[in-house]
Amino acid sequence: MSDIDFVGLLSFVPAILRVTTPILLAALGVLISDRAGVLNIGVEGMMLSGAFVGVVASAATGSAAAGLIGAIIVGGLLGAVLAGAVHILKADLILSGIALNIAAAAGTTLLLFLMTGDKGMSGSLASQVLPKVTIPVIADIPLLGTLLSGHHILTYVAFLAVPGVGIFLTRTPLGLRLRAVGESPESAAIAGINVVRVQVMALIVSGAFVGTGGAFLSMGYVSWFSQDMSAGRGFIALAAEVMGHGSASGTMFASLLLGAAEAIAVALQGRGLPSELMQTVPYIVPVIALVVYARRRQRLLARA
Amino acid sequence: MIRSALASFVITAVLLVVVVGIVLVPIAMQMPDPLAVLDMFVLGPFRNPRHTGNIIEMATPGMMCGLAVAIMLRAGMFNLGVEGAFFLGGLATVATVLLVPLPGWAMAPVGLAVGAVVGSSVCAVPGLLRARYDASELVSSLMLNFAALFIGLFIVNYFLRDPTAGAMVSYKIPNDARLPRLVAGTRIHLGTIIAVAGCLLGTVYLFMTRAGFESRIVGLNPAFAAHLGLPIRWILLRSQLIGGLIAAGAGGIEMLGLYQRFSWQGLPGNGWTGVVVAILARDNPILLIPAALFLSYLQVGGDLISRNFDVPSEAVGLIQALVLLVVTSSAIMRNPRLLRFITGRKAAANKTSGPKVAEGSAA
């Protein structure tokens, strides 16, 4: 096979970026929640809801932007709901997240059925998609063009959000407070910070990111919503965030790793190897990466 | 301690009935006979022994997976491999029964033992990686669940598949290997007794043995464990091995108890139920029994109304989600006055909320 050459590898880049985009957006959302001490387990449900509302809102308004805004809003709303469960009902954070996931799966299907008479997909809704972006000059440069230009707009959003979230967490007052609240709520309260408010805000922002990731699925990857279309990406995003060790760039690299593993598994299909074994690749690669990383960290610690 | 946990359990149960009523009433109102719907949901499961049996059958894997989760959580490990262990345990049990020539009486015990050992790897490997390299068990177990799924499907496809069955399923599990049914007219099987016994043994293990005591020390405060010189890595690994064996054994029991063939094509979800059951029971093995039964009861009630009335199955899902929320909403539940009312004594109000973290060095 000749696609191991450089250009062949380069043609992989768009695939990796595509696969990574929804994972990264959701993982950034998880990151913000986690740093605030309220790990967002409802990420799967928020993603699904974002995908759903993106389609419905864009079909209703005829505007893709409205769809995206709808997805962001519903993500934020669900974040607020989760925050309410945790802070008003004082419910268990993890179970509330699981509950949200169950409710979102059932709720989107039910609403889809009420709107279209179909439980499976929104094919009958004339929803819009968000555009791809061609960067004028760069697009024409041979290698760089493939690398940097022609991706989906939310792919750019996701990767540009990485430094954004990083700077937010480390350089802004709110980011600092958020980290303090996440690590040591008592200390933050003593410093005069309203812990509940910070956590509510973090979950709302988290939900907005995750909702955007959902919009990428239904308004970028494909142009419709289908039942359970998040297909476990929320959990992958959780894993990416944990692997990223709490930093935005770490989360990005972990997401890229998971995305690349998935893209490799896709490319390995049809080579005559049992498909089931190929499908384990995206799950085994991260575990190996995790171990390699952990060993390296151990060795560094040991040397110091 | 068990008593106060039981108190919040009772409050939860009462509350749930109220909440489910609130959700259900509007749905019921749309039906010609609203009272019948409510009646079916609340009492239906007990009218027919078969349905009561369904509760118990369904609670069996819930108890065991809950036990596996609880034992690992008590050692401070958030290992989600229970789901994959359950799946792989079921598969390996069936594979043993089908592929290894065994006398009939030995099929179930040998199959379950092999299944438990093989399946436990999904929990044990993350445990090992955590103990050895300090790699997050949450991530690796989450990932290995899916790896176990696909490896399992590969095994079914290449080694166990019955080509005459039409679907991707194994050959039939021989009758000799099936677990005996205990109550005529229901599918309640020996596994239920194993699960209940497991929960009791789990209590003994955690609170009455040295090993359980040590794992709780590690779970609550690893720095304290290190101060005492406890072999922390081994204790971590051990609790995840035990959890894995239980979860995988549960998968085998489920297969030999209720299935005719190995027919899972995806992760069956019992591991997640186990997480819910364990959190519900506050990691207290004895309370796993009522917790699992209660969740199953709600399920069966929901199934019954959707079978008998035009209630969409998604509505049942929504009810479930709400139930989960209420079950853990300690705002009402941990109200000290209510607790005192139930226990009839002064109860300590513990003010934990949010995820549990070890008190010493946070993870």
Next chain:
Amino acid sequence: MTNAPLVAFAGISKTYGNGTLALDDVSFSIAGGVIHAICGENGAGKSTLMKILFGLEQPSSGAVLLDGKAVAITSPRVAAGQGIGMVHQHFSLVPSLSVTENIVLGQEPRRGAFIDRAAARQRVVDLAQRYNLLVDPDAVVRTLSVAAQQKVEILKALSRDVRVLILDEPTAVLTPPETDELFERLRDLRAAGLTILFISHKLREVRALASHVTVLRAGRLVGDAPLDAIEDDAIARLVMGQAERPKLKRGGRVSGAATVTLADVSLAARDAADRLHDLDLAIHAGEILGVAGVDGSGQRGLVSVLTGRIQPSAGAIAYDGHSIAGLGTAALRQRGLAHLPADRFHDGGSKRMSLVENAIAGAHRLAAFSSGPFLKRRAMEARTVQMIERYNVRAPGPKAPLAALSGGNAQKLIAAREFATEPRFLIADQPTRGIDVAAAAFLHERLSELAEKGCAVLLITADLDELLALSDRIVVLYAGRIVARMENGPDLTPERLGPSMLGLESAA
């Protein structure tokens, strides 16, 4: 301003959720512009009262009056708004944040949407200089020694615009010169019009600093007087409800063979405060060897290598002449090691476990407490009850969680556990930090008793009175080296130890 006092407590009572009556109808007032001390033994209710003033707890009844007006202080924000600042002894710093970040947290200087990092850093540098509490503004708090964290804590309180400053045992981890520095600054602050509430177990400090003292015992107000109207003995009697602290003075009893020897032990650690260089030391059976030194001079590293947590990077350690290379904590404990750790809740026990479990943990594999794989819960409980009685631990019962005990009582229980194994070698690391006089005296007696029975005791403490009262010999650690060795005797005073502790003079 009329003559209404700045702060007044009017009939404050506080019952915690678990039923503990921490404060019982406490009323007194604090005049503006003074340093006002609050004394009382462990669990007397001092911290509770201060938490009420700072908005961390709400009184069950009674009111707090500021300038004569009742104010509902519902949160630390409200307190801050009223100009009340507090120095907490524990957990009010965020470990992973830098010193600067911790100090500006909640009132960050901004430039646009961002934190003005230069301004923030400058604020800390200025503050540190003004109060002469030197800390590295860029250091991550987690890596700092307890003493350095204490300084950050104080700076943080001072960085707020306060008119009332609460200091809850601020000196427990400071060296005498540092304490003196702090007191200078506090006097300056008072001169500048600040009102200071000062909690301490050390009468000497109270006497040196404050002009008024209030004494609490078991939640009740038992004394409230200007300091020039009350004798030390009287205060002590009020605090303890009995006689004054027994003065022990040991010294010079180097008896038996060396139980533990260190030969050229070095430790290369990431944290400079943990490093050790060429330590040569022998701890003999029957002696108490005191280790003096500014916090962060290598004490933590020394404890780590002696307890088998970390293997030294060079040199050899032997117990009874046998090398312990490669042995872990468990093996060493079997060879007779016991260790009273500096941080009682972090290493010494589990807050959520019962007293029984905390008291027996570690010994639970002994035949007395287990048969086969099972624990003998009844035997465990019986032994715990004994310990509680013998060590005079004030506790609701053996099944209560450790968290329900006040600091001093928790420490007694942990000491009871460590001493119960009849150790041959004991490391007592800050055994009485933050503990009231009576409890401290009790623990001191137990330590001497152990030494008399032939145990080799290594005493690490920042409290020089304690060091001098208990030690037979003293070594001084500075920057990971032993810079002085001396026999204890009547002529050894804190003043003589000071210079070598600060690395100014080597008497080795």
Next chain:
Amino acid sequence: ADKPKKVIFLVNGTLGDKSYFDLGAAGIQAIKAKYGDAVETKILEMGNDQTKWQPAFEDVSEQDWDLIFACTYEISDIIAEVAPNHPDKTYAVIDAVVPYSQGNLGNVYAVSFKQNEGSYLAGILAAGLLKDGTIPADQGTSIGFLGGMDIPGINDFLAGYIEGAQSVNPDIKVAISYAGTFDDAAKGKELALAQYRSGTAIGFNVAGQTGLGQLAAAKEVGKWALGVNSDQEAIFRDTDPAMADWVASSMVKKVDVSMLRAYDLYVEGKLPVGQVEAIGLAEDSVGLVETGNMAKLASPELKQKIAAAKAGIIDGSIKVTSGFNLDTDKLNALRDSVRP
């Protein structure tokens, strides 16, 4: 009039699969539409927890339903267990076979679809479009197959598809991918893109929701796709015509029609219970959509070739291998023979 007949359809999963279950639901609607008040219908989703299927079957069998529908092979064992205890009830299982050899299933009617026959035509279409240059060679030289999982029900499509393509071009290459999921349209798109990228000119999706991702990929790269089960061009014709334009045709499987037919027969008392009916091209139960894009795209010669193959299959002169009877080794051999 008589009291209405009661018909229930038990879904061993959930609706929305864009496959058997949705088609079955359409069949129930067709029955209701045709018989109106003379029939009472219900669809019950039993969910994905397999342990709940048998209790649901038992409950429903105890109620007063006259005809109980179900579909897929996954449910065969359970019907075989429950049906004998309820001889007064009639069961119709679509797209599956029950073990009649056990002798007590006289009240069960089974229909098995010869989807391999329809797929054979799809194979001819795909390979034919390439061979006659309708799809220019620079679009790619191989054809594709995107399966949901590597399972018999999917491989039955594959076997027919390969054989049909080979009948046009014995050296045809088929890129084969399995997604491992039926829910993940994004993954389906990614797999399809990978196929298109490596030289596939036209692909066939048999993967439920996942498979629809192939259409999005086809639109993106401007290559052709073949739909399955229902007319996928029609699904998107109104809402996304640009995508619909790339659906060359669809291999339809008329589960709904066969359900209606079963009910017709049942009402007439002619339902052949106790046996399995294998239906395919001859019964017009599977086939290619020949309207829409197909009508414009395929050359008259190709259309003729397809018609001829159809006739051949119906008269038995062409035998299409069934994916159900292939063991794993034979299946691998078949797949290896067309690997690009």
